[in-house]
Amino acid sequence: MPSVLILGGNGKIGQRSAEAFAAAGWTVRHYDRKTGDMTKAAKGADVIVNGLNPPNYHNWATVIPQITRQVIAAARASGATVIIPGNVYNFGDQPGVFDENTPHLATTRKGRTRIEMEKAYRDSGVQTIILRAGNFIDPDGNGDIMSLFVLRDVAKGKITAGSDPDTLQAYAYVPDWARAAVMLAEKRETLAQFEDIPFEGHSFTINELRNTLARYTGRTFKISRFPWWMMTILSPFWELARELREMRYLYALNHSVNCEKLHRLLPDFQPSSREAVMCAGLPADIHPNQTMRSDRIPLVT
Helix, strand or coil, X not given: CCEEEEECCCCHHHHHHHHHHHHXXXXXXXXXXXXXCHHHHCCCCCEEEECCCCCCHHHHHHHHHHHHHHHHHHHHHHCCEEEEEECCHHHCCCCEEECCCXXXXXXXXXXXXXXXXXXXXHHHCCCEEEEECCEEECCCCCCCHHHXXXXXXXXXXXXXXXXXXCCCEEEEEHHHHHHHHHHHHCCHHHCCCEEEEECCCEEECHHXXXXXXXXXXXXXXXXXXXXXXXXXXXXXXXXXXXXXHHCHHHHCCCEEECCHHHHHHCCCCCCCCHHHHHHCCCCCCCCCCHHHHHHCCCCCC
């Protein structure tokens, strides 16, 4: 029975990956960050899923290289394949459809840190799979963009837009991402030493999200703009405000992700429906209108 070591098991990537690998019959082990001995923890593992992130958003440039060195050392010692959730920070502010051939032209510190991280894996000789996606949506929130940003005031009938509500954005449902990661892990012997694999997920605008949620719940939602001006005022005193301002460009960037490569590698992979993913971010206390029950969108596909 193959074995996977999950790094960051309390986060959305780690939690959903653990569930997906267990469902596929893998032995799932978790890395205890308090021990600090990742190499020992990886002994006997066939795959390492790196769901670790710095505990603070501002210190990526310091902590991510440290994590990267640890993971590479652990993978070398165990011979494990590393799977990493990539993001679109690498592409900078160029709009369009992103794929594995899109130039990495990061315009932020976080984007440049991710480029350096991926280069370290590419040069390490460790088999690495970057499964790259847009904004992650987790059914339990768990610090995702829906719970923290877009739907933070949905109970008050408000949906927050970071820019023009007709801006197209890429989203990935974390359970779907995790299932794809398992399928790639199970065919790792046929893959290259370094694989950059875009995960399409679904792309939609805030206006499309509002319309779908209105149909599902029977409620009316207003769209409010995020107060970026407040982040400008607070940034000299509040580091999170400074970090948010750095990533503001993403909310105004029309983009989607091309998954032709993923479909070639995993022709049998079936993601959850677009509507199910859009509704998955709703908090539990938002219930559909009973009169619309026949029109409701199933959350399980």
